[in-house]
Amino acid sequence: MRNLSVPSVRRPGWVSSRVLWARGAALGVGAAVLLLFPYVSEVLDLEYYQSLATRAFILALAAAGLNLVLGYGGLVSFGHATYYGLGAYTVAILGREGVRQAWLVWPAGVLVAAAAAFLVGAVCLRTRGLYFIMITLAFAQMVYYVVVSFKQYGGQDGLRAPRTDLGFPLGEQELYYLSVVVLAACLWGLWRLVHARFGRALRALRDNEARAVAVGFPAYPVQLLAFVLSGAITGLAGVLMAHHTQYVSPSMLSWQQSGHLMFMVILGGVGTFWGPVLGVAALVALEELFHAATVHWQLFVGLVLLAVVLAAPRGLAGLVEAKLR
Amino acid sequence: MSLLRVEGLTKRFGGVVALWRCSLEVRPAEVHALIGPNGAGKTTLTNLVAGVFPADEGRIVFCGQDITTLPAHRRALLGMARTFQVTNLFPHDTVRGNLQLVVQARKGGAFGFWRPVEAEWELREEAERYAARVGLEGRLDVPAASLSHGERRQLEVGMALASEPRLLLLDEPTAGMSAEESRRMVDLLRGLRGEVGILLVEHDMDVVFQVADRITVLVDGRVLASGLPEEVRSNPEVHRAYLGESGSGGGGAAHAPGENGGEVLLRVEGLQAAYGTSQVLFGVDLEVREGQLVTLLGRNGMGKTTTVNTVMGLVPAKAGRVVFRGEEIQGKPPEQVAARGVALVPEGRQIFPNLTVRENLAAFQAHRNRSPDSWDPDRVADLFPRLKARWNQLGSQLSGGEQQMLAIGRALVTNPHLLILDEATEGLAPLVREEIWRSLQRLNQQGLTVLLIDKYVEQVSRLAHYHYILERGRVVWSGPSHALREDPSLWERYLSVRAGDEGADRRPGGGSSRGG
Numbered sequence: 057m058r059n060l061s062v063p064s065v066r067r068p069g070w071v072s073s074r075v076l077w078a079r080g081a082a083l084g085v086g087a088a089v090l091l092l093f094p095y096v097s098e099v100l101d102l103e104y105y106q107s108l109a110t111r112a113f114i115l116a117l118a119a120a121g122l123n124l125v126l127g128y129g130g131l132v133s134f135g136h137a138t139y140y141g142l143g144a145y146t147v148a149i150l151g152r153e154g155v156r157q158a159w160l161v162w163p164a165g166v167l168v169a170a171a172a173a174f175l176v177g178a179v180c181l182r183t184r185g186l187y188f189i190m191i192t193l194a195f196a197q198m199v200y201y202v203v204v205s206f207k208q209y210g211g212q213d214g215l216r217a218p219r220t221d222l223g224f225p226l227g228e229q230e231l232y233y234l235s236v237v238v239l240a241a242c243l244w245g246l247w248r249l250v251h252a253r254f255g256r257a258l259r260a261l262r263d264n265e266a267r268a269v270a271v272g273f274p275a276y277p278v279q280l281l282a283f284v285l286s287g288a289i290t291g292l293a294g295v296l297m298a299h300h301t302q303y304v305s306p307s308m309l310s311w312q313q314s315g316h317l318m319f320m321v322i323l324g325g326v327g328t329f330w331g332p333v334l335g336v337a338a339l340v341a342l343e344e345l346f347h348a349a350t351v352h353w354q355l356f357v358g359l360v361l362l363a364v365v366l367a368a369p370r371g372l373a374g375l376v377e378a379k380l381r
Numbered sequence: 382m383s384l385l386r387v388e389g390l391t392k393r394f395g396g397v398v399a400l401w402r403c404s405l406e407v408r409p410a411e412v413h414a415l416i417g418p419n420g421a422g423k424t425t426l427t428n429l430v431a432g433v434f435p436a437d438e439g440r441i442v443f444c445g446q447d448i449t450t451l452p453a454h455r456r457a458l459l460g461m462a463r464t465f466q467v468t469n470l471f472p473h474d475t476v477r478g479n480l481q482l483v484v485q486a487r488k489g490g491a492f493g494f495w496r497p498v499e500a501e502w503e504l505r506e507e508a509e510r511y512a513a514r515v516g517l518e519g520r521l522d523v524p525a526a527s528l529s530h531g532e533r534r535q536l537e538v539g540m541a542l543a544s545e546p547r548l549l550l551l552d553e554p555t556a557g558m559s560a561e562e563s564r565r566m567v568d569l570l571r572g573l574r575g576e577v578g579i580l581l582v583e584h585d586m587d588v589v590f591q592v593a594d595r596i597t598v599l600v601d602g603r604v605l606a607s608g609l610p611e612e613v614r615s616n617p618e619v620h621r622a623y624l625g626e627s628g629s630g631g632g633g634a635a636h637a638p639g640e641n642g643g644e645v646l647l648r649v650e651g652l653q654a655a656y657g658t659s660q661v662l663f664g665v666d667l668e669v670r671e672g673q674l675v676t677l678l679g680r681n682g683m684g685k686t687t688t689v690n691t692v693m694g695l696v697p698a699k700a701g702r703v704v705f706r707g708e709e710i711q712g713k714p715p716e717q718v719a720a721r722g723v724a725l726v727p728e729g730r731q732i733f734p735n736l737t738v739r740e741n742l743a744a745f746q747a748h749r750n751r752s753p754d755s756w757d758p759d760r761v762a763d764l765f766p767r768l769k770a771r772w773n774q775l776g777s778q779l780s781g782g783e784q785q786m787l788a789i790g791r792a793l794v795t796n797p798h799l800l801i802l803d804e805a806t807e808g809l810a811p812l813v814r815e816e817i818w819r820s821l822q823r824l825n826q827q828g829l830t831v832l833l834i835d836k837y838v839e840q841v842s843r844l845a846h847y848h849y850i851l852e853r854g855r856v857v858w859s860g861p862s863h864a865l866r867e868d869p870s871l872w873e874r875y876l877s878v879r880a881g882d883e884g885a886d887r888r889p890g891g892g893s894s895r896g897g
Binding site for chain 1: 431453454457458462463465469470471472473474481482483485486487489490491492493494495496497498499501540544
């Protein structure tokens with residue numbers, strides 16, 4: 057019986073070694089391109105694209121955070137703009153009050169987002185399905201209107217967000233590298249997380265909750281922790297975005313922003329690891345392309361999205377995966 | 382000391398008393414069988430013990446600890462594992478993945494954040510050990526969704542075992558299994574005797590009397606009898622309420638319109654079908670004539686369900702023709718096939734859980750009115766009086782057997798020309814099974830054409846006029862009932878029933894005939 061199982065163990069290992077090579081090569085090339093891009097753009101006078109890339113990295117971080125609950129947890133949170141916006145607003149409000157030390161402001165932004173996610177998750181995770189979606193949205197709208205009502209922090213008009221002090225001058229190029237490093241570190245952490253016991257339990261609860269509970273996985277604590285981690289990562293993206301735009305507005309907390317984040321994840325592939333990154337890259341590129349060509353760019357972006365979602369139910373990552381097989 | 386003690390357990394579902402002051406005791410390492418008619422409360426009792434929902438009254442004591450109010454996952458960690466009446470797996474995960482999850486839950490749980498589970502070799506090896514234990518060592522990398530029905534049940538038991546339970550709750554482990562698979566399951570259960578306590582819900586009396594150390598009989602939510610198998614078997618009350626008179630299964634021989642029947646109602650020619658890249662049907666040919674009762678036989682995984690699902694339009698046909706009442710219907714969507722008068726009672730019931738019995742039936746009533754005595758919910762209530770008693774209960778609150786009756790009733794109210802039943806007696810008590818076969822025969826005598834898939838070959842061969850045997854997606858034999866019964870080699874080769882023991886093995890009241 058033993059020797060029956062041996063080839064079946066070996067075979068997937070052998071296939072994945074080829075995939076590993078491909079992955080290693082892709083990572084190497086990707087890292088080189090990312091490292092050299094600012095210098096190339098400086099020479100070729102393409103600084104606008106460097107800023108666009110920074111924006112894409114930050115959005116990819118937010119989308120990856122959302123994907124943890126939406127994709128791996130199967131929990132459709134329609135309010136992730138809350139954590140994104142709270143992270144950004146923390147930077148702006150603390151900056152306004154004169155607190156600019158990065159070692160204070162950054163953890164504060166992440167903690168505020170995580171605390172909000174804890175409170176929202178603690179309530180929402182007692183519900184399922186449509187109710188879960190509606191309650192996450194309701195909380196997000198509450199936070200939105202609370203922020204709008206604070207006139208001393210800009211109200212409807214938003215607020216300037218001064219860059220924090222990291223101990224070195226933070227220019228556009230530095231921010232670019234910072235975003236790359238933070239995104240890479242978070243993706244690595246997420247990779248370990250979803251492939252570790254926690255990720256397995258989270259997916260088991262998504263696929264068959266009744267059974268996972270009967271097996272002995274506690275649904276509520278696992279899903280709540282995932283929700284908090286997801287909120288924290290999205291909050292970190294908000295902190296970075298405040299540095300990038302140097303300005304925050306209530307629109308970062310709006311339900312349209314939540315929808316935008318969801319769309320990036322769905323376009324890339326819900327519950328696939330690289331889906332959020334691919335989705336953001338595709339969406340940013342599409343918006344840029346159509347924006348330059350026509351004032352009705354949103355219509356065309358929408359049409360492309362519709363086509364992708366219909367043709368590739370598992371998103372862009374699903375298409376890439378099918379190609380690699 | 383007892384392993385599990387249930388004292389005075391009561392449970393009501395919106396006015397209906399499902400369990401009334403039930404008490405029973407499972408001793409360490411004994412196999413304790415829980416038997417009783419459909420709707421007696423067996424599944425309710427196992428759900429209460431497992432903690433799926435709370436009891437209204439009473440106490441549950443497990444290993445000396447009162448667990449009446451403990452949540453389900455805590456009970457699992459105390460050493461209680463269960464299988465489900467309808468298989469309940471992680472469909473996208475492989476056999477190994479499913480088992481590994483259980484081992485993980487037992488050894489450390491969910492909160493590991495850094496080390497990949499693939500690198501946890503001890504989890505993997507242990508998962509493979511349990512796979513070997515239930516005979517799935519050759520299927521480790523197969524996703525659970527691609528397993529055959531019998532293999533899924535094996536995996537269910539493997540997953541229950543992998544949690545190293547002190548008490549195993551098995552809800553109909555042999556349901557839907559072929560004779561061969563049932564026999565393997567019995568061997569497995571016998572091997573566990575003396576090692577782990579088992580509370581077994583089972584309708585197959587042969588299985589029960591082969592493996593049980595003690596038996597409790599539940600009727601209408603009350604304990605009717607409890608004791609050693611011989612005591613229970615010779616208890617006259619138990620006979621009356623559950624086991625039935627021996628050898629009455631099936632009714633008389635087949636009647637007119639005989640083999641040739643009337644007009645051809647359904648003709649299937651060269652039907653091929655596949656799920657993704659794995660082809661299941663390789664050219665099925667068959668004919669059902671007006672007024673006939675035809676069976677589709679064969680072992681599990683040979684394409685019976687796929688055949689009827691393809692006829693119904695639920696699975697797309699790759700090639701071939703399906704002609705119903707002179708019209709080609711292959712490629713038509715299921716609702717159009719149904720509108721032409723084909724009704725399917727699917728495997729696994731699939732009733733609407735949030736509608737009441739009456740609403741489930743009313744939603745499907747078709748006013749085709751092809752005869753004066755057309756079907757409506759009231760006539761279904763006459764056919765299944767038990768449903769009448771549950772008229773305003775939600776579908777989800779019915780027992781497995783009642784759901785099965787409802788599924789048949791729902792097909793009947795569409796007033797079909799052709800009624801297809803896929804394992805319609807699945808999970809039913811012997812008495813109810815016979816009741817359903819009798820009703821089917823009566824309906825057929827009234828002119829309804831029936832295509833039947835059923836694992837109780839011996840019984841349905843007495844009802845039916847004509848038979849088709851499927852093997853690996855092709856029809857390998859077809860013929861009338863007497864030809865089937867006179868050729869024991871067919872049984873051995875295609876139906877996994879040893880010649881000579883099909884009667885004892887497959888007769889619904891088989892156990893009782895030995896006990897009487």
